[in-house]
Amino acid sequence: PANVGIKAMEFYVPQWYVSQADLEQYDGVSQGKYTIGLGQTNMAVCGQQEDINSVCMSAVANLMEKYNIPWDAIGRLEVGTESLVDKSKAVKTSLMDLFAAHGNTDIEGVDSKNACYGGTAAVFNSAAWVESSAWDGRYAIAIAGDIAVYEKGPARPTGGAGVFAMLIGPEAPLVLEPRLRATHMENVWDFYKPTMVSEYPRVDGHLSNACYLRALDICYQRYADKYEAAHGQPWTMDKADFAIFHAPYNKLVQKSMGRFVYQEFLRHPEALPELAPMKDFAQLSNEETYVDRDFQKQLSALTKPHYQKYVQDSEYITKECGNSYCGSLYAGLLSLIDNKAKDLVGKRIMMFSYGSGLAATLFSIKVNEDVSFIKDTVQVKPRLESRTKLEPSTFEQELETRENNYTKFDYQIPQGAAGLRRGTYFLTEIDALERRKYSRA
Numbered sequence: 001p002a003n004v005g006i007k008a009m010e011f012y013v014p015q016w017y018v019s020q021a022d023l024e025q026y027d028g029v030s031q032g033k034y035t036i037g038l039g040q041t042n043m044a045v046c047g048q049q050e051d052i053n054s055v056c057m058s059a060v061a062n063l064m065e066k067y068n069i070p071w072d073a074i075g076r077l078e079v080g081t082e083s084l085v086d087k088s089k090a091v092k093t094s095l096m097d098l099f100a101a102h103g104n105t106d107i108e109g110v111d112s113k114n115a116c117y118g119g120t121a122a123v124f125n126s127a128a129w130v131e132s133s134a135w136d137g138r139y140a141i142a143i144a145g146d147i148a149v150y151e152k153g154p155a156r157p158t159g160g161a162g163v164f165a166m167l168i169g170p171e172a173p174l175v176l177e178p179r180l181r182a183t184h185m186e187n188v189w190d191f192y193k194p195t196m197v198s199e200y201p202r203v204d205g206h207l208s209n210a211c212y213l214r215a216l217d218i219c220y221q222r223y224a225d226k227y228e229a230a231h232g233q234p235w236t237m238d239k240a241d242f243a244i245f246h247a248p249y250n251k252l253v254q255k256s257m258g259r260f261v262y263q264e265f266l267r268h269p270e271a272l273p274e275l276a277p278m279k280d281f282a283q284l285s286n287e288e289t290y291v292d293r294d295f296q297k298q299l300s301a302l303t304k305p306h307y308q309k310y311v312q313d314s315e316y317i318t319k320e321c322g323n324s325y326c327g328s329l330y331a332g333l334l335s336l337i338d339n340k341a342k343d344l345v346g347k348r349i350m351m352f353s354y355g356s357g358l359a360a361t362l363f364s365i366k367v368n369e370d371v372s373f374i375k376d377t378v379q380v381k382p383r384l385e386s387r388t389k390l391e392p393s394t395f396e397q398e399l400e401t402r403e404n405n406y407t408k409f410d411y412q413i414p415q416g417a418a419g420l421r422r423g424t425y426f427l428t429e430i431d432a433l434e435r436r437k438y439s440r441a
């Protein structure tokens with residue numbers, strides 16, 4: 001099979017959100033810290049009726065129903081998430097209820113986990129299956145998503161939620177470019193979840209930013225080298241049309257584009273004369289450049305036009321919903337499709353995936369055909385605009401309830417409060433044997 005990639009896309013975000021401007025006031029931080037400092041507008045919030053199984057079920061059902069995909073046409077289903085509710089039983093097994101109801105239980109694939117990277121692992125595994133000798137001619141589905149919540153403190157406004165479901169197969173409009181994939185993995189403790197009694201991660205936020213940017217630098221140089229080896233011609237940044245980055249919060253994405261351009265400047269200084277002032281920082285080590293404010297300020301100012309050209313069209317969902325961990329990179333892709341639709345034909349999209357701990361890959365997607373049908377089917381903006389705003393105090397109460405109930409079982413989940421959209425799956429009960437039960441609104 002040729003041109004393997006993404007053939008269709010859908011998403012699920014919860015009906016609730018909280019405004020970052022409201023949160024600034026409520027948390028008593030300086031005005032602009034979350035909206036300008038982090039670059040975020042709103043944050044998606046899940047009520048206690050939603051867990052990772054239910055939000056993934058909603059995303060899969062949306063994908064299958066909206067595109068009228070026959071249930072027996074799926075031969076593999078991969079889930080990338082770090083919102084585990086069980087150390088053994090995969091989220092994938094919950095999704096099997098949907099397929100079993102239509103008589104299809106012949107579906108390979110389980111879950112992939114490594115912080116925000118699992119979604120990319122799911123996409124890669126699904127595509128590899130389609131390209132392999134095991135492929136039976138059916139489609140794969142890759143699911144990428146999480147419920148991202150942090151304990152009270154500076155990381156909390158960088159939470160969010162969302163699940164992105166992608167149909168993977170041959171002759172796709174969004175092709176994963178063969179051989180153009182650069183990975184960097186290492187062992188660091190920037191963000192991890194060592195305990196099953198809390199939904200919250202342990203996070204060293206500033207270390208995670210430095211690790212992210214270091215991985216980005218390495219992947220950029222590696223991608224460029226691999227491009228040159230594969231194509232026998234020099235890599236230059238103008239061979240890319242868009243760049244989408246894993247988006248914990250928008251400010252980091254702005255910095256990421258700056259790093260891209262800076263890495264390109266290190267390769268071809270003559271091609272980017274506007275970056276010449278960066279030579280003043282030559283005495284800084286690479287590590288120092290990740291935290292030096294003057295360096296970052298200068299780089300941000302000089303690369304603003306690049307940000308506008310390469311990135312701006314892909315930031316809508318992540319600014320509106322916050323970090324959906326595994327989903328966030330694919331939120332960027334869906335936003336870009338929603339904004340650019342048919343203008344994407346022939347374009348190359350750079351995709352940078354980062355999961356703490358750490359696993360990172362820079363890969364690229366070539367748009368071979370018009371993807372307006374995805375925009376028309378998904379209706380991103382109407383869906384986000386019809387959400388319900390929560391007061392920060394209600395948001396905090398909801399998180400407190402999630403926190404208190406996290407290890408609770410043998411109880412019925414109080415229903416009704418979450419105002420779920422029609423078609424949404426939700427948790428009804430965790431029984432005495434800690435088995436979860438679901439229903440659909």
Ligand code: ACO
Nearest residue numbers: 030031032033036037038154155158205206208209212248
């Ligand atoms: N107006 C405008 N900007 C402001 C204001 C204001 N009133 N107040 C602060 N800022 C700016 C700061 O100058 C800073 O900008 P800079 O990054 O350009 O220097 C930015 O807002 C953030 O302020 P900090 O003081 O650095 O924020 P803090 O330390 O409180 O928290 C952090 C930020 C570390 C990102 C925290 O939210 C966190 O730990 N998040 C989770 C970790 C994370 O998302 N890591 C990313 C990669 S890993 C992953 O995806 C999970």
